[in-house]
Amino acid sequence: TYVVTENCIRCKYMDCVEVCPVDCFYVGANMLVIHPDECIDCGVCEPECPAEAIFPDSDDRATEWAELNRTYSTQWPNMSRKGEPPADAKEWDGKPGKKELFDP
Numbered sequence: 001t002y003v004v005t006e007n008c009i010r011c012k013y014m015d016c017v018e019v020c021p022v023d024c025f026y027v028g029a030n031m032l033v034i035h036p037d038e039c040i041d042c043g044v045c046e047p048e049c050p051a052e053a054i055f056p057d058s059d060d061r062a063t064e065w066a067e068l069n070r071t072y073s074t075q076w077p078n079m080s081r082k083g084e085p086p087a088d089a090k091e092w093d094g095k096p097g098k099k100e101l102f103d104p
């Protein structure tokens with residue numbers, strides 16, 4: 001499965017949802033997550049994310065975010081159409097410490 005990680009927070013570009021063939025993205029206040037049981041591992045979302053926030057679960061950078069994706073994908077609403085990204089998305093790209101800003 002693929003995993004959405006820290007750099008999605010406050011960037012939330014949503015290009016990922018446009019390409020996912022099984023619509024397995026779920027949306028929170030400032031980031032998205034992937035439902036691990038619905039993801040078919042196609043990998044097309046990974047290069048589409050302008051913030052490079054998506055990794056396969058085999059990648060070390062995904063490890064600490066895997067459980068959070070599982071948890072919130074069962075609580076947040078599904079998203080299959082791209083909305084308007086935050087106006088300041090670019091300013092947040094790559095900022096350290098965004099984990100503290102996670103908003104369930």
Ligand code: SF4
Nearest residue numbers: 020039040042043045
């Ligand atoms: Fe969707 Fe494929 Fe990305 Fe999984 S890897 S979230 S199925 S686009």
Ligand code: F3S
Nearest residue numbers: 008013014015016049
């Ligand atoms: Fe987040 Fe990237 Fe999708 S920033 S909303 S994972 S395109």
